[in-house]
Amino acid sequence: MNEQQKKKISKFLSLVLRHKPETIHLNLDENGWAHVDELITKSRRDSYQGFTFEELDEIVATNDKQRFIFNQDKTKIRANQGHSVAIDLALQPLQPPEFxxxxxxxxxxxxxxxxxxxxxxxxxxxxxxxxxxxxxxxxxxxxxxxxxxxxxxxxxxxxxxxxxxxxxxxxxxxxxxxxxxx
The missing domain is CATH 3.20.170.30 (ADP-ribosylation fold)
Incomplete structure (x- = not known):
């Protein structure tokens, strides 16, 4: 997969995992997780961006901003931040640096x-x-x-x-x- 293909799929993933899951009728749970199989299947419908699990795995691993993350067994995926849809990332408050x-x-x-x-x-x-x-x-x-x-x-x-x-x-x-x- 070349860089142009990766970028195109990454933008599509940002759309459906951060902003408009309804574009492909994708279900996100309350913490923003989507089932990988559902994401891949629904991404192939209606002329949307189709991709394989291997391609998805490569995008998650090589994205320079690390925008996406799998759960431990790679059955679910979500965006790390930047959501405009209401989800709970279940983050705990931390002490930031001085600046x-x-x-x-x-x-x-x-x-x-x-x-x-x-x-x-x-x-x-x-x-x-x-x-x-x-x-x-x-x-x-x-x-x-x-x-x-x-x-x-x-x-x-x-x-x-x-x-x-x-x-x-x-x-x-x-x-x-x-x-x-x-």
Whole structure:
């Protein structure tokens, strides 16, 4: 399978595992898990993106952002974070590092500095442990700007943080008082 095929299937998986499982009538449980056999079968219907278990396994193993995870026996799959559908990832609150980073497009900075970082249609705000990752995220939307988030102070003030399976830090909202530009 070439990189273009992997990317196409990965985008399809993001759609059905994070945002619109109804596109293929896929059932997600309360924690966002889908049965692998059902995903493969329903992905082949109605001219959607078909793939084999071996191809799915390769995508999960090699995705640079580790967006997807299997359960232990590889009978279920889910997205690690980024859902716009209501699911419970069953994450436990953790102490974040003193600072985390948020990459965004330059055009968004004035609004963020005034209103904070909102989760919008997603379940959480996503924060990166390093500036390089935040830069990549910001580049997807235009000229990137990296914001420094005072997560240690946020936690002292009672705000909860979670760490996804693929090491993305999650929280509900970042108030402007905790944000500074680099």
């Amino acid at each position: 985390l980073y948020h990459g965004t497009a330059e055009v968004n900075v004035p609004s963020i500095l005034e209103n904070g970082i909102e989760k919008r249609s997603r379940q959480h705000v996503h924060l990166s442990q390093d500036k390089e990752t935040a830069t990549k995220v910001g580049m997807r939307h235009g000229k990137p700007v990296i914001l420094t988030i005072q997560t240690g102070k946020m936690q002292e003030d009672g705000i909860l943080f979670y760490l996804s399976e693929n090491n993305v830090w999650l929280t509900d909202f970042v108030n402007p008082e905790y944000i500074s530009t680099i």
